[in-house]
Amino acid sequence: MALTHCPKCDKKISDKADQCPHCEHLMVADPEKLETQRRINRIKKSSSLITQSFLGLILFIGGLAYSSWYAEDGMSNDKIAAQVIAGIGVFWYLVSRIRILMFRRSGK
Numbered sequence: 702m703a704l705t706h707c708p709k710c711d712k713k714i715s716d717k718a719d720q721c722p723h724c725e726h727l728m729v730a731d732p733e734k735l736e737t738q739r740r741i742n743r744i745k746k747s748s749s750l751i752t753q754s755f756l757g758l759i760l761f762i763g764g765l766a767y768s769s770w771y772a773e774d775g776m777s778n779d780k781i782a783a784q785v786i787a788g789i790g791v792f793w794y795l796v797s798r799i800r801i802l803m804f805r806r807s808g809k
């Protein structure tokens with residue numbers, strides 16, 4: 702295994718590594734490979750944002766469903782808790798949606 706220097710942080714790394722283990726600089730010289738890697742990273746990031754927005758939505762629906770169907774009438778503690786959870790869910794969902802929008806706008 703031959704060693705080479707990372708062009709970014711100048712640390713010694715294997716010449717077979719695709720990515721510098723120190724600074725995560727991509728060692729792939731092939732622009733097509735770089736583009737693919739970039740696209741994979743974007744897909745990963747956008748799918749994690751989508752997952753978060755779904756989790757927020759599930760919290761919201763779950764909290765709302767609990768507070769309207771399962772909790773006792775009146776203001777019981779679990780009803781308040783369910784509504785707080787629904788509120789957090791809605792907030793989380795909206796934040797994720799905004800991040801997705803901003804993320805899509807930043808891409809080309």
Ligand SMILES: [Zn+2]
Pocket residue numbers: 707708709710711712721722723724725726
């Ligand atoms: Zn490096």
